[in-house]
Amino acid sequence: xxxxxxxxxxxxxxxxxxAAADIDVxxxxxxxxxxxxxxxxGKTTFINMVTGYLAPSSGEILFxxxxxxxxxxxxxxxxxxxxxxxxxxxxxELTVLDNVLIAYGxxxxxILPLMSPLATKAxxxxxxQLLEEYGITSYMAETVVTLPQGVRKLLDIxxxxxxxxxxxxxxxxxxxxxxxxxxxxxxxxMRAVRKSGAAVLFVEHDMEVIARYSxxxxxxxxxxxxxxxxxxxxxxxxxxxxxxxxHHLDIDYEQEVxxx
Amino acid sequence: xxxxxTMIIGAGIALLAAGLxxxxxxxxxxxxxxxxxxxxxxxxxxxRAGLVSFGQGLYYCLGAYCVGIAGxxxxxxxxLLLILLAVVVCVALAAVIGLLLCRYRDIFFAMFSMAFSMxxxxxxxxxxxxxxxxxxxxxxxxxxxxxxxxESGPFLAYGLAVVAxxxxxxxxxxxxxxxxxxxxxxxxxxxxxxxxxxASVRRIIYTKYLLAAAMAGLGGGITALAAxxxxxxxxxxxxxxxxxxxxxxxxxGHAAGPVIGAVLFELLRTYAFQISPYxxxxxxxxxxxxxxxxxxxxxxxxxxxxxKGKPL
Amino acid sequence: MKLVIAMLMDGVIYASxxxxxxxxxxxxxxxxxxxxxxxxxxxxxxxxxxxxxxGFYLAGGYPPWGAYFMLLGAALxxxxxxxxxxxRGLLRMMYGRDEVVMIxxxxxxxxxxxxxIKLIWGVDAYFAYQPYTLLGRTKLAGLSFxxxxxxxxxxxxxxxxxxxxxxxxxxxxKLLQAVIHDRDTAxxxxxxxxxMFTVTFVIGAVLGALAGAxxxxxxxxxxxxxVEVIILAFAVVVIGGLGSVGGALxxxxxxxxxxxxxxxxxxxxxxxxxxxxxxxxxxxRPQGLFAIATARKI
Numbered sequence: 001x002x003x004x005x006x007x008x009x010x011x012x013x014x015x016x017x018x019a020a021a022d023i024d025v026x027x028x029x030x031x032x033x034x035x036x037x038x039x040x041x042g043k044t045t046f047i048n049m050v051t052g053y054l055a056p057s058s059g060e061i062l063f064x065x066x067x068x069x070x071x072x073x074x075x076x077x078x079x080x081x082x083x084x085x086x087x088x089x090x091x092x093e094l095t096v097l098d099n100v101l102i103a104y105g106x107x108x109x110x111i112l113p114l115m116s117p118l119a120t121k122a123x124x125x126x127x128x129q130l131l132e133e134y135g136i137t138s139y140m141a142e143t144v145v146t147l148p149q150g151v152r153k154l155l156d157i158x159x160x161x162x163x164x165x166x167x168x169x170x171x172x173x174x175x176x177x178x179x180x181x182x183x184x185x186x187x188x189x190m191r192a193v194r195k196s197g198a199a200v201l202f203v204e205h206d207m208e209v210i211a212r213y214s215x216x217x218x219x220x221x222x223x224x225x226x227x228x229x230x231x232x233x234x235x236x237x238x239x240x241x242x243x244x245x246x247h248h249l250d251i252d253y254e255q256e257v258x259x260x
Numbered sequence: 261x262x263x264x265x266t267m268i269i270g271a272g273i274a275l276l277a278a279g280l281x282x283x284x285x286x287x288x289x290x291x292x293x294x295x296x297x298x299x300x301x302x303x304x305x306x307x308r309a310g311l312v313s314f315g316q317g318l319y320y321c322l323g324a325y326c327v328g329i330a331g332x333x334x335x336x337x338x339x340l341l342l343i344l345l346a347v348v349v350c351v352a353l354a355a356v357i358g359l360l361l362c363r364y365r366d367i368f369f370a371m372f373s374m375a376f377s378m379x380x381x382x383x384x385x386x387x388x389x390x391x392x393x394x395x396x397x398x399x400x401x402x403x404x405x406x407x408x409x410x411e412s413g414p415f416l417a418y419g420l421a422v423v424a425x426x427x428x429x430x431x432x433x434x435x436x437x438x439x440x441x442x443x444x445x446x447x448x449x450x451x452x453x454x455x456x457x458x459a460s461v462r463r464i465i466y467t468k469y470l471l472a473a474a475m476a477g478l479g480g481g482i483t484a485l486a487a488x489x490x491x492x493x494x495x496x497x498x499x500x501x502x503x504x505x506x507x508x509x510x511x512x513g514h515a516a517g518p519v520i521g522a523v524l525f526e527l528l529r530t531y532a533f534q535i536s537p538y539x540x541x542x543x544x545x546x547x548x549x550x551x552x553x554x555x556x557x558x559x560x561x562x563x564x565x566x567x568k569g570k571p572l
Numbered sequence: 573m574k575l576v577i578a579m580l581m582d583g584v585i586y587a588s589x590x591x592x593x594x595x596x597x598x599x600x601x602x603x604x605x606x607x608x609x610x611x612x613x614x615x616x617x618x619x620x621x622x623x624x625x626x627g628f629y630l631a632g633g634y635p636p637w638g639a640y641f642m643l644l645g646a647a648l649x650x651x652x653x654x655x656x657x658x659x660r661g662l663l664r665m666m667y668g669r670d671e672v673v674m675i676x677x678x679x680x681x682x683x684x685x686x687x688x689i690k691l692i693w694g695v696d697a698y699f700a701y702q703p704y705t706l707l708g709r710t711k712l713a714g715l716s717f718x719x720x721x722x723x724x725x726x727x728x729x730x731x732x733x734x735x736x737x738x739x740x741x742x743x744x745x746k747l748l749q750a751v752i753h754d755r756d757t758a759x760x761x762x763x764x765x766x767x768m769f770t771v772t773f774v775i776g777a778v779l780g781a782l783a784g785a786x787x788x789x790x791x792x793x794x795x796x797x798x799v800e801v802i803i804l805a806f807a808v809v810v811i812g813g814l815g816s817v818g819g820a821l822x823x824x825x826x827x828x829x830x831x832x833x834x835x836x837x838x839x840x841x842x843x844x845x846x847x848x849x850x851x852x853x854x855x856x857r858p859q860g861l862f863a864i865a866t867a868r869k870i
Contacts, residue, residue, distance in 0.1 A: 105443065
């Protein structure tokens with residue numbers, strides 16, 4: 001197995017606050033890696049650093065053997081690493097169709113055209129196909145602000161998958177989604193992932209979701225990797241039980257320190 | 261798309277034909293209104309991306325001064341050449357200022373763009389070579405060797421304004437439907453998503469800023485030719501405030517909004533001034549409040565409600 | 573040497589004038605997130621009110637020192653009435669709108685007030701020079717300064733101290749600071765934010781009017797003075813950092829000294845220098861020198 005993504009002693013601090021201390025993570029092609037960890041363990045910070053939203057204070061990020069430290073989100077994404085967000089990042093006042101059309105418009109053109117129309121029949125058809133794949137065609141004409149959480153999350157992930165990434169980083173894909181819908185959502189996402197062959201790293205608080213979908217599990221604690229390995233091994237790890245899974249009642253409130 | 265282009269060209273021809281029969285004062289009023297409409301169309305591009313420039317007067321004034329100064333210096337009255345020059349100079353300046361401005365948002369963008377236009381104002385007020393705060397007169401324009409006199413005097417600038425309006429109107433109409441046009445909405449709605457889709461927010465804003473500057477320069481140049489006189493007041497912040505006023509009044513949802521807003525504004529101002537010279541500003545202010553409170557999407561939204569059958 | 577002293581003195585005098593205007597503007601922005609263009613009108617109302625009240629007073633043959641109280645009274649009465657009317661009558665309907673929309677709302681108010689001023693006071697200039705000349709002049713290193721201007725420096729310093737003390741040493745001031753930092757949490761904790769808004773707006777309006785009233789004796793009061801003043805005040809608060817009273821002080825000093833240097837060395841560059849400095853500061857510190865930090869989460 002070849003390492004697709006590899007981070008070495010990745011660290012980030014905000015003033016006196018350490019958000020990530022020393023993160024060594026390796027992701028191989030085809031893996032579905034679950035990530036658990038309590039508040040402020042460094043999960044979102046890790047994703048932000050890998051995708052170029054935050055510069056690491058120190059450490060190295062290798063993608064297919066090449067360093068991607070210092071690249072911005074656009075470059076990282078073009079290289080093949082895409083992400084979703086804890087709170088879906090969409091265009092709230094626009095319709096679902098417009099959201100997808102804009103995404104296609106930006107994806108297809110390195111320099112955006114000024115005069116040729118975006119909402120052509122071909123583009124709309126393509127957008128419909130994408131929405132169908134994620135089972136949200138019926139919401140096409142609706143404004144994003146009116147959508148249920150689950151649909152927003154799916155749309156957010158669909159936009160991330162648009163560029164056919166080699167690695168998909170999902171930041172709490174099921175947070176805010178009703179318990180009954182969590183598995184449906186994950187099934188839909190995993191179907192799309194399997195089709196494209198991308199490796200996945202997903203942050204999740206629900207152990208059932210972790211157990212059902214991940215092939216490997218990493219536990220974060222205090223900005224470090226506490227345990228990394230087969231799902232059952234990590235879940236039964238004494239330290240993980242004591243420090244991570246023992247108190248994850250505050251699951252939905254995770255908000256890590258962000259730089260303005 | 262073809263249909264809309266034909267409609268805009270048709271409207272332009274109708275305006276030109278009507279211009280032949282209009283009284284001089286109306287031709288003049290409409291010329292100035294159309295020139296302002298051009299500036300506001302540029303502002304519309306920015307406003308749709310969530311950026312309100314309180315400094316479009318910078319390019320409006322610069323364009324006008326380019327026409328005035330170049331006309332004197334090169335001893336030419338060729339209208340097309342002068343206006344082209346105005347646009348080029350405005351875009352060149354915007355290319356520099358834009359690099360700085362595209363880092364700012366919200367009130368910072370508004371105030372910072374205002375500061376730049378006030379710098380031009382400050383420079384012009386102290387430039388005795390250009391008449392200081394009194395400004396100077398611009399020679400009447402020539403077009404292909406033809407200079408209109410007497411009754412048809414204001415018609416040349418009017419014709420230029422209509423042609424420019426048609427051209428810019430078609431451009432803006434198509435632009436709003438293009439990927440770049442949509443990207444403007446996207447920037448307003450969520451910059452993080454735009455970056456993560458792979459487009460540079462700064463580059464999008466920069467492009468819009470350049471286009472807006474070009475349109476403002478065009479409007480300023482035509483104003484100089486039509487009015488025959490220019491002064492630094494064109495760069496004063498209240499002029500820029502007027503443009504934002506017009507944009508709000510007409511609405512930024514459609515390319516026609518700025519034109520309707522500009523014509524309404526000029527009519528309102530002219531009549532308000534005639535009816536009560538001491539309270540015309542008050543009438544403008546009250547209209548602005550009424551629009552903000554009851555017609556937040558401008559007068560054009562009334563038209564859309566009627567044509568699309570939306571409830572009032 | 574003489575030039576340096578003249579530059580410094582003029583700069584500080586100008587700065588103290590700017591500070592009084594800018595303090596009201598920045599206070600209103602800090603608490604209410606409204607960049608108030610009508611602040612220029614408050615200034616004009618203070619100036620007109622002060623000038624005409626002083627005129628009436630002196631025409632009645634009362635002792636001339638009372639004229640200073642007339643100036644203060646004009647600012648208090650004018651600022652309070654206009655501030656209350658605008659905040660309670662109009663702005664209240666607009667809260668929650670976008671900051672840029674609020675600029676336009678206050679722009680509309682400015683347009684309206686400009687004409688209200690003309691309706692009340694007409695278009696002729698008003699003079700109320702007596703309080704200015706009454707105090708005489710002081711010679712300093714061969715230069716002559718009006719004592720009234722020097723007094724202005726002390727008045728401005730006093731206002732600065734009162735604001736600082738009010739914000740940092742009183743219970744109400746601390747509550748106000750809570751609102752400045754996080755309006756929602758402050759409301760959640762039971763602070764009456766609506767009342768805070770009214771009080772702040774009135775204080776800001778009175779400060780604007782006070783600046784006008786204090787300036788009135790030194791200038792001829794005519795239409796348009798408010799429109800000119802507001803953009804200077806903007807430059808000051810943007811340099812200092814919107815919403816920060818300390819920033820307004822620093823911004824006023826920077827702008828005051830820069831302008832006075834320009835006036836003495838190269839008068840043509842007067843306006844240019846003010847905005848040049850503003851551009852320079854913003855290029856390096858986009859949020860101004862003392863900005864209130866805001867966090868963004870994804």
